[in-house]
Amino acid sequence: MNSAPAGTDIGTGCPVAEGRVPLYGPEFTANPARVYERLREQGQTALVELAPGVPATLVVGYDAALEVLRDPGEFPRDGRRWAATVPEDCPVLPVMSYRPNCLMTDGAEHARLRGVITESLARVDPNKVRAHVEATADMLINQFAQRGSADLLTEYAVALPLWVFTFLHGCPRDVGERMVTGMRDIVDMRDPERANEQLTAALLELIALKRREPAQDMASWMMEHPAQLTDEEILHQLFLMLGAGTEPEANLIANALRLLLSDYRFAGYVAGGSMRIEDALDEVLWTDPPVANLSASYPVRDVVVAGRRLPADQPVVISYAAANTDPGFGVEHRSGNRAHLAWGAGPHACPVQGQARMVASIAIEKLLDRLPDLTLAVPVEDLPWRESPFLRALAGLPVTFTPVRAVETAPPTAPMPVVPGADRPIAPLPAATGKRWMHTIIRWWRGQ
Numbered sequence: 001m002n003s004a005p006a007g008t009d010i011g012t013g014c015p016v017a018e019g020r021v022p023l024y025g026p027e028f029t030a031n032p033a034r035v036y037e038r039l040r041e042q043g044q045t046a047l048v049e050l051a052p053g054v055p056a057t058l059v060v061g062y063d064a065a066l067e068v069l070r071d072p073g074e075f076p077r078d079g080r081r082w083a084a085t086v087p088e089d090c091p092v093l094p095v096m097s098y099r100p101n102c103l104m105t106d107g108a109e110h111a112r113l114r115g116v117i118t119e120s121l122a123r124v125d126p127n128k129v130r131a132h133v134e135a136t137a138d139m140l141i142n143q144f145a146q147r148g149s150a151d152l153l154t155e156y157a158v159a160l161p162l163w164v165f166t167f168l169h170g171c172p173r174d175v176g177e178r179m180v181t182g183m184r185d186i187v188d189m190r191d192p193e194r195a196n197e198q199l200t201a202a203l204l205e206l207i208a209l210k211r212r213e214p215a216q217d218m219a220s221w222m223m224e225h226p227a228q229l230t231d232e233e234i235l236h237q238l239f240l241m242l243g244a245g246t247e248p249e250a251n252l253i254a255n256a257l258r259l260l261l262s263d264y265r266f267a268g269y270v271a272g273g274s275m276r277i278e279d280a281l282d283e284v285l286w287t288d289p290p291v292a293n294l295s296a297s298y299p300v301r302d303v304v305v306a307g308r309r310l311p312a313d314q315p316v317v318i319s320y321a322a323a324n325t326d327p328g329f330g331v332e333h334r335s336g337n338r339a340h341l342a343w344g345a346g347p348h349a350c351p352v353q354g355q356a357r358m359v360a361s362i363a364i365e366k367l368l369d370r371l372p373d374l375t376l377a378v379p380v381e382d383l384p385w386r387e388s389p390f391l392r393a394l395a396g397l398p399v400t401f402t403p404v405r406a407v408e409t410a411p412p413t414a415p416m417p418v419v420p421g422a423d424r425p426i427a428p429l430p431a432a433t434g435k436r437w438m439h440t441i442i443r444w445w446r447g448q
């Protein structure tokens, strides 16, 4: 990597004349792979618009993606200078605007915040997580098993990671339920402002509760960590974990189910056992990664990558989806090959790759076990996708199956530690957050 002298344009030409390719609109939503193909004609990096009038560089080459991700010195995550130049209602601001969380900080501050998350995660017992995921999967399947049809996206793929989050953080049942309903209503746009108030209040309640009554769970471990995070810092990390942990997980489950139910290469998954599921997860992580384009960084001076000068203070976004399918990288066998970038790379790489994969694998196995004749209710080409420059996310996954009986299952909240005094009134909540922030969270969550 080298810095270009100011005023030297060694790019492929004038951005305006070339025309920036939009990462929005029906064409991108319907077939992002075709758009990435076009972008590759520009080289390892390409000029795009994240939203109308919002220019960015999209890194579409595998090597260039690694180069950027591994160089936080040239590509810092703090986008405040850029954010100050875009209108307040810029539709990508909610996802990209700065928050003091580990995803958007660098250096010592990043290490401090990430350490709190990774060291607390390391204390989680994987056997308990496994048991909890199985119980939750059974509980969710019970809710539609006798109906013979379901939307596996909202009723399963989205719901399950939310329950896992509440379990990991030791949410008392009522707080967990409010969090899950709040988050579900936000995703489904059911009175999202009220839903968001409910979610934020539940997170703040959780923090107040754990300060007062620490227990053996992630939220308490994060608070007792020697880094001594403030309540506000804890709120930001919890919110990051909720957004980073539940939405991509839901998309991994849903995208893999879509593949298993529609692609002839995965036909016979029942006979093939769990190997088919692992293959499908690998395939999705390579070709339809849940986080498609993200990890924005903002060079503080012009920087040259793969022959193009990237201007200071303009977002550089990594296309995991395009980098993974870069023909120059030439992957012949995807199954069992984990060299993809679906989990990111460099200092911000996803800290829970193994656990996240395990959750998806159990969720899918359980579903296929209980409903072996699952069938898509519509042709695969008719499945709706959500409009988002950032996520590769279905908007629905309708299926039919032969109705089956509900099974006995331990309530999914059972393995959660019982928090003494959870039924007592809790400390007053911090001052209510403003409406704009609420709105921001709603859009952040929806990947808009």
Ligand code: HEM
Pocket: 102, 103, 104, 114, 117, 240, 241, 244, 245, 246, 248, 249, 250, 252, 289, 290, 291, 294, 295, 296, 341, 342, 343, 344, 345, 347, 348, 349, 350, 351, 352, 356, 357
């Ligand atoms: C299928 C599921 C998941 C996928 C595909 C995924 C993907 C990613 C990616 C691509 C990044 C890098 C972002 C960047 O460089 O800007 C990342 C970071 C992160 N992920 Fe995940 N993730 C998943 C699940 C989870 C879960 C379950 C959690 C938490 C329980 C989680 C927590 C995080 C955190 C905290 C970071 C930021 C790390 C840092 O900045 O140092 N992720 N994830």
